[in-house]
């Protein structure tokens with residue numbers, strides 16, 4: 001059996017187990033987002049043949065290049081930071097942008113989009129300087145502002161990256177804070193804002209993330225193996 005197929009089967013089994021353990025009542029399906037940075041198209045196509053339907057790229061140029069080869073029978077997610085001058089090149093290709101984090105980006109998306117664009121607001125829960133995303137306390141006002149002023153942007157939930165650690169308590173606390181924030185936002189019933197998705201959890205922490213309410217996990221290494229350079 002090929003390695004990618006085996007890896008995906010193991011991950012799917014782990015996802016199922018974590019869903020069982022999770023505190024979440026409505027156990028909707030978990031989206032396994034295959035993160036394909038540094039992975040070439042022939043390998044991505046193998047993963048698609050194993051059932052992958054969602055692909056995540058962190059660089060707009062790479063998303064664009066691979067989309068042009070692989071096409072739109074899978075859903076393309078931009079998971080890395082997005083410069084405004086790159087919006088034009090990906091806006092017709094993405095299913096969802098996970099890194100909405102500032103008004104200037106909203107302006108550009110509103111200007112370039114021909115249809116509604118699904119977005120997640122990226123939150124920097126632990127306030128690490130190396131991470132992008134809004135601080136927790138700024139998210140509510142940001143979302144209200146987007147809802148009022150940028151009708152083509154449909155906010156569908158939140159995304160975060162946990163600290164790079166194996167400390168389960170820190171990871172769990174981070175994910176729990178993002179889930180709590182999404183519950184608070186949902187309770188405000190903001191126009192055209194939903195909290196359908198929580199994008200959190202990567203190769204080393206996706207099981208904990210699911211237990212704490214994630215329904216999109218972004219997984220690279222555990223599917224494709226170690227990257228040489230990113």
Ligand SMILES: *Cc1c(COP(=O)(O)O)cnc(C)c1O
Nearest residue numbers: 035058079202203218219220221
């Ligand atoms: C690279 C990356 C991932 C996947 O990381 P792995 O540890 O390889 O699973 C997830 N999310 C973002 C934003 C990434 O850049």
